[in-house]
Amino acid sequence: MNDITRPDDPESRCGFVAIVGRPNVGKSTLLNHILGQKLSITSRKPQTTRHQVLGIKTMGPVQAIYVDTPGMHEEEPRALNRYMNKAATSALIDVDVVVFVVDQMAWTTADELVLEKLSRLTCPVILAVNKVDKIEKRETLLPHLDMLSKKREFTEIIPLSALKEMNLQPLEETVGRYLPQSVHFYPDDQVTDRSERFMAAEMVREKITRQLGAELPYSVAVEIEEFRRDGKTLHISALILVEREGQKKIIIGDKGERMRSIGQDARTDMERLFDSKVMLRLWVKVKRGWADSDRALKSLGMNDF
Structure with a gap:
């Protein structure tokens, strides 16, 4: 087992990264491909994810603890929906970085709802524009990114494809830069906290x-x-x-x-x-x-x- 404290490494960084967004934008797929293995379940059906799931990625001195969350959605009377919204919102408490995932050229009222929940955060918020491999007219992407940049002051906007593993490295490098200097919280070979x-x-x-x-x-x-x-x-x-x-x-x-x-x-x-x-x-x-x-x-x- 690797030493989880890494006391002799001044470059050691560690922190929590919340992956948030409306249902079915590819949050779980993004986590799975960052980790290089299946951790969060996926399907075409929105709100497949019900729980917070921690995915731990250690690369040298940097340990990023990703929190996959249920999609944030309008409040509903069912206890299950209340639980899912609470799971998603609580992930924002005391995180070091947020990755806000949106779906290629779409921007909906549900995205606005998530943006509103992020408005009180002081930590870095990275906007991940997912599924850009599906955009037929690539010249439409830049104007769309410009429009998104006016929604709030994002730390960085990264177009990517989680499924095709396109631009994941720049996302991980950006996340790593904003994690605090810290000992690692988990052994370097641990991938999740779930049983x-x-x-x-x-x-x-x-x-x-x-x-x-x-x-x-x-x-x-x-x-x-x-x-x-x-x-x-x-x-x-x-x-x-x-x-x-x-x-x-x-x-x-x-x-x-x-x-x-x-x-x-x-x-x-x-x-x-x-x-x-x-x-x-x-x-x-x-x-x-x-x-x-x-x-x-x-x-x-x-x-x-």
Whole structure:
């Protein structure tokens, strides 16, 4: 294990970097590609991310602790939505740098909402204009960046493509310059603060969201009931919670076909992440109203704040 204090290195820097933005602008994809491995789950469906997830990137004397957050959105009455907004907003407390991610040529009222939440911050705010590889008329980019520069005094504006890993190095270098001089908070080989149980649950939820995004609402949760190593094999049992009987039938699918497909895809990712053979068991349970209940959210571990 590497020395986490690095006492003899005057160049040692470390700090927290919040990745914020409205839903579905590519925050989790950006974190995954910065880290060079899958940490945050992704899908085309907005608000896939529900929790703060720390991704730790150590390059020589610089340790950047990225905080991936749920997309900030208009307040909604459901307890799940309140939790997600709170997770996103709390990430701004005591961070050293903010990376505000926007989607190529778009600027929406939801982006304005995020900008408003950043207005009271005194730390550096870097604007990351994502998905620029999709812009057909490249000559339209400069006027758009000029318009964005007038929204606030950003520390730097960096056009990039998280998916294509384009311009990620300039972003990381800019982040590193603004981190405070400090000992490293984590061992240099640590990548996240989240447990393996948490990561397993998120992988199952990702596969459900990816395979059934158009058919299923957001009211799906995954709870790990067994996480046990037996020699070289990892035994994982996951309970999928839905709110209605009809949702349960959708996840199971015809003769259990959809459930098997979700399990196969999740197991493949788990074996890659945990470097073990995985025996994965899934089943579905109806728990009415869990997404509206603060008590139910706490029972699912959504009580970080």
